[in-house]
Amino acid sequence: MIRRVKGTRDILPPESRLWVAVEAEAHRIFSGFGYDEIRLPVMEPTELFVRSVGEGTDIVSKEMYTFSDRKGRSLTLRPEGTAGVARAYIENGLGQRPHPLRLSYMGPMFRYEKMQRGRYRQFSQIGLELLGAATPEADVEVLLVLHTFLAALGFDDLVIVLNNLGDPEDRERYIEVLKGELTPHRERLCRDCQRRWDENPLRILDCKVPSCREIVEGTTPVGEVASPESQTHVAAVEEQLSALGIAVRRAPRLVRGLDYYLRTVFEVISPELGENTVICGGGRYDRLISDLGGSQVPGIGFAIGEDRLVEVLPESTRERFLGExxxxxxxxxxxxxxxxxxxxxxxxxxxxxxxxxxxxxxxxxxxxxxxxxxxxxxxxxxxxxxxxxxxxxxxxxxxxxxxxxxxxxxxxxxxxxxxxxx
RNA sequence: GUGGGCGUAGCUCAGCUGGUAGAGCACAGGAUUGUGGCUCCUGUGGCCGUGGGUUCGAGUCCCAUCGCCCACCCCA
The missing domain is CATH 3.40.50.800 (Anticodon-binding domain)
Structure with missing residues (x-):
């Protein structure tokens, strides 16, 4: 028997109707806020992801589906969507269009990971990008769209957590501060954190080991080391969100695994799938397009894991979608x-x-x-x-x-x- | 990559100390004239994950291999 490739799945009826309905709902809400879909290739030159997501990240260093085509060019099945949007922005001269630019996307992404519940090698993301606006209002809008979409799907208990990563210039300073504060406890950090010390010290903040967590508790949050401008920025975002009645929780130790993020980063976690299962992640990436050779265009966006989203869809919503x-x-x-x-x-x-x-x-x-x-x-x-x-x-x-x-x-x-x- | 569990019908599983493969569900048909859900009957369906070994004989024991699941890691 020929079997499906590990990490891929067959989405059969009637389950597939949930997907169609979720996507229709995304189009409806996103379009209502002025976002149109951009449809991009599933494969891109490998270099795109190396330069955007970051060479040192787990995604690039060990999770990409990379292969050579018949002419020996290195191609990669996209592991995420934002890099492709940035590439398309530059390549198609989208800078000529009225800004800000509102784009959404949905489709399969690929990461070579060990299979687990809610984790697949081919998975679908529903994402959205707002390009050309660096204001707190832009962040607020993106989070508002996210919130509205999730609410339309019947989620009322999901919490958005956010943090201020500061600007890239602050990052190095912060790492110095962090390492300085951790040094006295260095011996007590877990094995993984010992490794992270040099490879990716920010990830120590994410460690789930209780003893590490305890040590991390005492350190200065990234947001406090960040530039005054970025602090004002994120504070304004939080303020405006609460004015809109959107609950967000500050997560001072939240960091994300993609290098291009700065300032506002956020996640939505589903308690049903476990403390560490993210159903949506996103943030601001003001340097991404310029780093890829484009002009200085700020951006912010998010990506929702459609597989996980469908898995945790509230019962009443499932019935609504399947009930016909x-x-x-x-x-x-x-x-x-x-x-x-x-x-x-x-x-x-x-x-x-x-x-x-x-x-x-x-x-x-x-x-x-x-x-x-x-x-x-x-x-x-x-x-x-x-x-x-x-x-x-x-x-x-x-x-x-x-x-x-x-x-x-x-x-x-x-x-x-x-x-x-x- | 690290650690643990499991592979028998489409699904959920049974199969005792080795003796030629079972149940329930599902699917198809029927229980007389054109009326479903309950019940009953019948039928379809399995190289017992794969390869090798031990044995007169292996679903059952041994080895290997592949696959699946869970946790860690990381992320959507």
Missing amino acids: RPVAVLPVGGGAATVALDLARKLALAGVRAEVEVTGRSLKAGLKWAGKLHARWVVILGEDELAVAQATVRHMDTGEQERMALDSVARRLAGGTEAGVD
Whole structure:
């Protein structure tokens, strides 16, 4: 048997309907805030990610799907979306358009990781970028869109946590401060943190080991070492968010694994998937585009893990998305089939999901089949009915049925009060 | 990359100290004329993850290998 590649998955119906619905909701909300989708290649030159995400990051150093094409060029399956957006911005001269530029994207990303719950090698992200605005208001808008989207999906208990990473100039100063404060405790840090000391000292802040956490508690937060400008910036963001009624929590030790972030960074964590399972992450990246050779264009954005988002979708939302019950159309006897299909066409065009019995089942077996589909209505088209251009419409929950003119079936089942109520 | 658990039907699993493969669910049909959900009957469906070894005989024991799951790590 040929099996799917490790870390990839088959999203089958009806689960796939959740995805379609989540994506539709994203388009609806994002578009409402002026964001249009940008569709980008799934593969990019490897260098793009090395220079943007950062050579020292885990993503670049050990998680990329990198390969050579037939001409020996090094290509990489995109591990995230922002780098591609930045590349496309420069390459397509998007700097010529009125700013700020509002873009969204969704699609598969690839990281070579060890499989685990909520973690896949091919996973989908739904993301959004606001380019060309460096103000706190820009950050607030992006977080507002995020919040609005999550709320539209029925999440009311998710907490957005944010932090101030400061500007790149502050970073080195902060690392000095941090190391200085940690030095007396260095021996007591866990093995991983010993390694992080040189490789990526900021990650020590993220350590889950209780003893490390305790040590880290006593250190000066990044945000306090950051430049006064960045502190004012993030404070303004927090202030405006609370004015909008959006709850955010300051997480002084929050750092992120991508090098391009500065100032405002944030995450949304789902308690259901565990303390450390991020369903959304994002932040500001004012140097990214210029670092890639473009002009000085600030940006901020986020990416939501669609797989994880769908996994933790509130029950009521799942029901709302999956709840649609079809109409089953049952032709009985010869000649009824085309009438059934013609009715199905009318129903489909009227926005009513209808499935036609095309395997030649008896009426009895057909009703059994309709029951298994959870059909709300069954339209029976038999010789008796067709002889007088009528159909029998049966409500599967009550068992009540009614004869009606064939012409009126689609209209009655679409939006009619009978179809609307349970 | 590190540590742990598990691989028998589409799914959930049973299969005792080795003796020619089972159940439930699901799926398909039926229980007479054109009416589902309950019940009953029947049917489809498995190189017991793969390869090797021990044995008269292996789903069962041994070795290897592949795959899956969970935790760490990291991230969406």
